[in-house]
Amino acid sequence: MSVDTTAAPPASDLGTLIRGRRNARRPKMTQAQLAAIVGYSTSWVCRVETGEIIPAWEILARIAAALDIPPDDLITASHPPGRDPAWDPRSPRSSSGTAATVATGNHAIQEDTVRRRRLLTGAAGFGAAVITGAPATAANRPPADVGTWLETGLFHPPATGPVPLSQLDQALHRARADFRHTRYHTLGAQLPLLLAAADATRDHLTGHAKEYASALAAYAYSLAGELASKQHSETVWVAADRALAAARASGQPAPLGEATRILSVAMRRAGRHHQAADLLTRTSRQLADDPTKQEQAVRAAMLLTCSYTVAHYGDRTAALHMVDEAQDIGRRIHYGSDLEQVTIQATPEQCESFRLSVFNKLNTPDDGVTVVSRISPKxxxxxxxxxxxxxxxxxxxxxxxxxxxxxxxxxxxxxxxxxxxxxxxxxxxxxxxxxxxxxxxxxxxxxxxxxxxx
The missing domain is CATH 1.25.40 (Serine Threonine Protein Phosphatase 5, Tetratricopeptide repeat)
Known part of the structure; x- marks a missing residue:
């Protein structure tokens, strides 16, 4: 059966649905408020509501979560079954509102339907967790124990499908914030779903999108490793191994460096101090010639971790030299939101804090008293x-x-x-x-x- 590619899609149905649910909110949500949530301009929201623009899949998922619209309803309104795949909302539109032309026919429509169902399966439950910060259903709530949550996420992950990359990134951002604010129980409760969604998403994608999803998965598993390390849990080994595998698949040095750092912490806790230091040294050298800000920030974090590691076998000179080198890198870097995935940042205070850790491990606490006098905890x-x-x-x-x-x-x-x-x-x-x-x-x-x- 042929499909008419000349007729414009009835995108006003989508706009009417969005406008109606936005106005029905109590208090009413303005176009500017919705724009802020989805990360676009007010004029962009206006064009969506008037039918000039059909947003991409991941943006539709954000709108669905913001307005409490079932994702299937919203995506079906923008792309009813049987419509020409040329109007697929996954295809970015130009400023003129024209979608890219793609293959047509029954096979293409059936394939599109399958992909849409797979996306919605993951997005429906995962979106609720991202927006509310809590598991979407009672079935997804793990036991109230951080160690058990880690084991659930690593060995018995919940069933979920792929989700939009923007949604996965948002969930990872929330998880990092929980870690930074030491909300470890909240983080633990979210990790099983986050890790499962990260794996399902990268398995679903190809090309550069898959590499980006792999980087997000690597950071998610590294975060799980950080939490496991704080709990002295042996699951840190599993988290680090999976972080490394995902980082290698991403082809990006920064997630690889962060995953390597987590593995070195596991090795250090197991008493393998020399092996951990060698691993950190080799990997940090690979980043030494990379001038990009992210890679240098990860390298500084690895140097600080290595300084504390070599202090375990009494190498004071090497340990303090690594702190100094990390501090030099930190002086050249402005730590902002673009480096939030780097847990350890080589700011002056954090470098001095690692210097204190080194003196403690070397059993020279008198040297640490001087360091403490230089640090402002605030x-x-x-x-x-x-x-x-x-x-x-x-x-x-x-x-x-x-x-x-x-x-x-x-x-x-x-x-x-x-x-x-x-x-x-x-x-x-x-x-x-x-x-x-x-x-x-x-x-x-x-x-x-x-x-x-x-």
């Missing part, structure tokens, strides 16, 4: 980094035998990030104080709040 950009700094400060005072200042630093950890205060390494410091002969006011209550002994 300068750390995130709660996670401030909590890390206060944890290292507590370790330093503990080595120096000052229980009062150790406890003060531990309370600062709790103040900045309550979930950090329940990490295994912080609980170990608390237990040392609790079971010593020192009777610190408030310590028992602090131990109970942070679940020491549980």
């Amino acid at each position: 300068a750390f950009p995130t709660a996670e980094r401030r909590a890390r700094y206060y944890t290292d400060t507590a370790r330093m005072w503990h080595q120096l035998g000052n229980d009062t200042k150790t406890f003060a630093a531990l309370r600062a950890v709790e103040h900045e990030a309550p979930e950090e205060a329940r990490r295994p390494s912080v609980k170990a410091l608390t237990a040392d104080l609790l079971y010593s002969s020192t009777n610190l006011p408030g310590l028992k209550d602090f131990a109970a709040r942070t679940r020491v002994g549980n």
